[in-house]
Structure formats: C-alpha cells, structure tokens
Amino acid sequence: MHDAGKVHLIGAGPGDPELMTCRAVRMLQEADVVVYDKLVSPEIVAMAPAGARMIPVGKSPKCHPVPQDEINDILLNEARKGHVVARLKGGDPMIFGRGSEEAAYLMAYGVVVDYAPGITAAQGASCATGVPLTHRGLATSVQYVTGHRQADKVLDLDWKRLADPDCTLVIYMGVANIGQIAMGLMTENLPGSTPVLAVGRATTPDERRLVSRLDRIAADVRAAALTAPTLFIIGKVVSLYAEQPVAELVEQVKAHG
Structure with missing residues (x-):
C-alpha cells in the first residue's frame, strides 16, 4: 500500500498478451488492486502481481452484475485507501471503453489517474x-x-x-x-x-x-x-x-x- 492512492487506466488490447504495451505491463505489475473487465483475456489477468486483490466487474449483453456507478465507487474507495489500482480494460479504454467517464469521476474527487493506451x-x-x-x-x-x-x-x-x-x-x-x-x-x-x-x-x-x-x-x-x-x-x-x-x-x- 502507498501513502497516496492512484488509478492506472490500462488498455489490455484485444486479447493477445504480446500486444500489450510495455507501459501497460509495468502499470499492471505495480498494482495493489486490479479491477478488470470480462473482455480481458485470462492470460493477461494472470500477469497481475501475486499479492494483488482481484475484483472482476465484467459485463455482457443484457447482464451487468456490477453497474457502472458501483465500478466508479470501487475505484474511488480503493484509491482512497492508498492503493495503486489497475483498472484493466479490453482494447483501448478511451475507445468505447468508458475510460473517460471513470477518469472524470475519479478526478472530481481528487484522485490521480494516469493512462496506458491499448491496441483497440x-x-x-x-x-x-x-x-x-x-x-x-x-x-x-x-x-x-x-x-x-x-x-x-x-x-x-x-x-x-x-x-x-x-x-x-x-x-x-x-x-x-x-x-x-x-x-x-x-x-x-x-x-x-x-x-x-x-x-x-x-x-x-x-x-x-x-x-x-x-x-x-x-x-x-x-x-x-x-x-x-x-x-x-x-x-x-x-x-x-x-x-x-x-x-x-x-x-x-x-x-x-
């Protein structure tokens, strides 16, 4: 855990782990908590640090077990605890990934957000x-x-x-x-x-x-x-x-x- 939490908004790419950027891999491996979507491949999820807390929040058509508002609150609460949070999204989080919505919510509460683009x-x-x-x-x-x-x-x-x-x-x-x-x-x-x-x-x-x-x-x-x-x-x-x-x-x- 760190004195000041932050959220890494990470694009995991389309599925093949070899298509992740070096920046994305580094950010993921820094994480205390990993909040990940359903479209992130199991091979990429497995790249998270051994001690990281894993929180699945994946959606599928007509099935949203974790609503977006709840995802926003998970990210905020974990960052406020001083954790480095990896928000892991399939593809690029800024292309149909709602990454900008989550970032805007977090920054409104003073949470530091940085980005790793992904291959869309x-x-x-x-x-x-x-x-x-x-x-x-x-x-x-x-x-x-x-x-x-x-x-x-x-x-x-x-x-x-x-x-x-x-x-x-x-x-x-x-x-x-x-x-x-x-x-x-x-x-x-x-x-x-x-x-x-x-x-x-x-x-x-x-x-x-x-x-x-x-x-x-x-x-x-x-x-x-x-x-x-x-x-x-x-x-x-x-x-x-x-x-x-x-x-x-x-x-x-x-x-x-």
Whole structure:
C-alpha cells in the first residue's frame, strides 16, 4: 500500500498478451488492486502481481452484475485507501471503453489517474486478418462506430454520413443490431454487394472470421452462430482478404458442438 492512492487506466488490447504495451505491463505489475473487465483475456489477468486483490466487474449483453456507478465507487474507495489500482480494460479504454467517464469521476474527487493506451479491437482484427483499415485506391478514411446504444435504445446513427463507399466502417458491439445497421447503410445507397468481414475474439486462440456482403451479413452471422465480442469491418478493403465461405464456418461450429 502507498501513502497516496492512484488509478492506472490500462488498455489490455484485444486479447493477445504480446500486444500489450510495455507501459501497460509495468502499470499492471505495480498494482495493489486490479479491477478488470470480462473482455480481458485470462492470460493477461494472470500477469497481475501475486499479492494483488482481484475484483472482476465484467459485463455482457443484457447482464451487468456490477453497474457502472458501483465500478466508479470501487475505484474511488480503493484509491482512497492508498492503493495503486489497475483498472484493466479490453482494447483501448478511451475507445468505447468508458475510460473517460471513470477518469472524470475519479478526478472530481481528487484522485490521480494516469493512462496506458491499448491496441483497440479494430487494429487487432486488421493485423490478425491482414485486412487494412485504409488502402490507397480503396479507402481514404476510417470510422469507428458503436453498434449498441445504452439501455438498448434504438440506433439513431447518421446513416447518410456513414454510407460512404470510400470509407472503411468499423462496427463495435454490433452483433445484435447488424441487420438494422446493414439496412440503414443500404437505405442511404451503400451497395448491398459491399464486402463485410466479421471477426470474433480477434487475436485470441478462439478467433473466428466470416466474410459476407452487406445484404447477407445478418443471415450469415445467425447461420454461423457468431456471438459477442465480434467486430465488423465494412468496405472495399475487405476485398483484400481471402474469403472464408459462411458454409465452412457453419461446419466449424457444428464440429465444435
């Protein structure tokens, strides 16, 4: 324990421990207390110091056993006890990770917060599959978008802005709403033939990939039984990936029970 507590807001990356930054590893190994999410891989959780107190606060779709307000209070109370707290989040805590919300809460009470950025899921999936997020002649920009709204509210995204054929669109947390997302994009004239790559649990031993088209992705995801966490890369860059037919992926699902 230390005289003055602090919180390290750490990005654990998409799953592969080798993708953590040196800064993230150092911060984790300094911790007296580790507060970690469900998306953090067991291999990374195991890197915590032997004597650290481990507090799981993971969420899954429609299941939030530890509400965000309670997570905020855990971080605050542990820091006030003089502990160095590692708040360990999958991906990058500042990209759809609520890291800024937790930091703002803590800093309002005078708690010192520092950061270790992590490789976000989009970058992990891109490098794991060889599909670039930008590529000369195919995509001049990339947009990261959440496919889920708080409290399961209806998605009210700016479909017209997102339906840019020269942009790569990356959808986080979109399994449940991928049909609605595809329809919204096609309504704004993004062609149904636009290729889509779905990557589940990118960079981990359980990684699964599926190549489809915008007008078939919802049906193909159901047929392949893809579940969260799955990331969707939508755009012409997906044409650079060697396609794995959905039928092959369905057979893999059957083989593994």
